[in-house]
Amino acid sequence: MSEPIPVIVSGVSHLQTDFTDSMRELKQLALADQLKPVQEFTQMLELVNHKTYFGQGKVQELKQLAQYHQVDLILVNDELTPAQLRNLEKDTKLHFLDRTELILQVFSQRAHSRQAQLQVAIAQLQYQLPRVHPSGNPLDQQRGGGLANRGTGESQLELDRRVIKQRITKLKHELKQLQKALTTQSKRRRQSQLPQVALVGYTNAGKSTTLNGVLDYTKQTTAKQVGVKDQLFATLDTSVRTIKPPAKARFLLSDTVGFINKLPHKLIAAFRSTLAEAQNADLLVQVVDYADANHEQMIDVTQQTLAEIGIHDKPMIFAYNKADQVTHEPAQIKGNTIYYSAKRLQDIALLIQLIEQTLSRDYVQIAVVIPYACGDIVNQIQANLTIQEQYFTAKGTYYRLQVARSQAAQLQPYEIALTDKPMAISSFHQ
Ligand SMILES: Nc1nc2c(ncn2[C@@H]2O[C@H](COP(=O)(O)OP(=O)(O)OP(=O)(O)O)[C@@H](O)[C@H]2O)c(=O)[nH]1
Numbered sequence: 021m022s023e024p025i026p027v028i029v030s031g032v033s034h035l036q037t038d039f040t041d042s043m044r045e046l047k048q049l050a051l052a053d054q055l056k057p058v059q060e061f062t063q064m065l066e067l068v069n070h071k072t073y074f075g076q077g078k079v080q081e082l083k084q085l086a087q088y089h090q091v092d093l094i095l096v097n098d099e100l101t102p103a104q105l106r107n108l109e110k111d112t113k114l115h116f117l118d119r120t121e122l123i124l125q126v127f128s129q130r131a132h133s134r135q136a137q138l139q140v141a142i143a144q145l146q147y148q149l150p151r152v153h154p155s156g157n158p159l160d161q162q163r164g165g166g167l168a169n170r171g172t173g174e175s176q177l178e179l180d181r182r183v184i185k186q187r188i189t190k191l192k193h194e195l196k197q198l199q200k201a202l203t204t205q206s207k208r209r210r211q212s213q214l215p216q217v218a219l220v221g222y223t224n225a226g227k228s229t230t231l232n233g234v235l236d237y238t239k240q241t242t243a244k245q246v247g248v249k250d251q252l253f254a255t256l257d258t259s260v261r262t263i264k265p266p267a268k269a270r271f272l273l274s275d276t277v278g279f280i281n282k283l284p285h286k287l288i289a290a291f292r293s294t295l296a297e298a299q300n301a302d303l304l305v306q307v308v309d310y311a312d313a314n315h316e317q318m319i320d321v322t323q324q325t326l327a328e329i330g331i332h333d334k335p336m337i338f339a340y341n342k343a344d345q346v347t348h349e350p351a352q353i354k355g356n357t358i359y360y361s362a363k364r365l366q367d368i369a370l371l372i373q374l375i376e377q378t379l380s381r382d383y384v385q386i387a388v389v390i391p392y393a394c395g396d397i398v399n400q401i402q403a404n405l406t407i408q409e410q411y412f413t414a415k416g417t418y419y420r421l422q423v424a425r426s427q428a429a430q431l432q433p434y435e436i437a438l439t440d441k442p443m444a445i446s447s448f449h450q
């Protein structure tokens with residue numbers, strides 16, 4: 021691997037209380053992008069300078085500091101406007117990467133599936149579009165993989181913009197095709213009649229570790245474990261696993277992309293479909309890094325981001341993870357909240373119990389008659405649902421079932437009244 025590029029991490033403090041944490045997070049993002057922060061540079065301003073972000077004098081100071089440290093890449097803790105970016109690069113001959121572009125770069129390095137790659141590429145091109153400019157700064161050629169500014173004047177600029185727009189259209193088209201196929205998969209999962217539970221939360225909270233813990237606890241050694249890393253945005257794709265707790269009803273558990281403060285809006289929009297599993301879920305488990313002093317703000321960011329992608333009013337369990345770093349007490353459940361460690365199997369057992377309890381609160385009893393021609397549905401019921409009674413009738417198989425409300429809705433075409441018990445036949449011949 022090549023040497024990490026040294027960078028100065030900079031930002032304007034608007035006198036907000038979480039500025040230090042936000043700068044710390046910017047450094048973690050830098051590390052996640054294989055950059056090496058060597059110096060911090062901050063300015064206290066009520067409002068950022070609309071032309072140069074920092075005040076004019078401060079920009080010269082930054083230039084000297086960069087020379088001193090022999091650094092030519094500066095990270096900025098906010099999203100710069102196209103004009104601020106252009107002026108800063110012109111005035112200093114340095115290269116600037118703002119928080120948005122940095123997050124986009126980290127995402128683009130981590131994106132493995134074609135869907136994630138397309139989503140990030142579209143967000144990156146949309147970010148670049150208003151920022152292409154004929155500055156003549158050779159560093160600009162690094163931005164956008166050589167696609168963007170070549171600095172040969174207006175016509176080249178227009179050409180670049182057109183090329184970017186065409187690429188966006190092409191990628192969006194490809195994404196749409198791909199999503200059609202993925203929607204079919206997700207629909208099939210919904211038809212599996214299993215309740216869907218999604219792990220959501222701030223990046224690095226321990227969502228993937230929790231999913232792996234649940235797989236370990238339920239001894240599902242054949243189900244694939246998901247990647248875990250002490251790094252921001254280790255997970256970019258949604259993974260779904262069927263959980264089979266011994267002697268209990270099964271459910272689907274999905275691991276999703278983590279959130280972060282000031283997550284670029286374009287990226288949120290792009291990831292809407294990746295988060296479809298969370299949108300369709302019957303229950304969300306918000307994993308929180310209890311050991312992080314800033315965890316309350318992380319919960320706020322998660323709630324806001326969920327609202328932005330249209331997820332409101334879903335039943336939610338608050339899962340305060342990494343309790344091992346906070347207390348020696350064993351896991352505890354208080355209402356819809358659990359304090360646990362994803363690394364302790366006995367804690368995972370308690371989490372599964374809370375999930376089951378919460379899901380079963382929403383359970384109903386129904387009776388259905390499934391025609392003999394609908395073998396698929398019979399298989400799904402036999403494999404996944406809690407069957408209380410079952411026998412053959414002249415019209416099909418009778419089942420009395422204990423199911424989540426969402427599952428009941430899917431079986432509605434076959435539903436009969438619980439009091440209405442059709443006559444049994446001893447066997448059937450097709
Ligand atoms: N001490 C301790 N560390 C934990 C616990 N759970 C997770 N971790 C660590 O926290 C780090 C992040 O865990 P992940 O499971 O990758 O977190 P994530 O929420 O999936 O993160 P993203 O995919 O980046 O959003 C890893 O280094 C884990 O080993 C825990 O209960 N206790």
Ligand SMILES: [Mg+2]
Nearest residue numbers: 227228254255
């Ligand atoms: Mg993860």
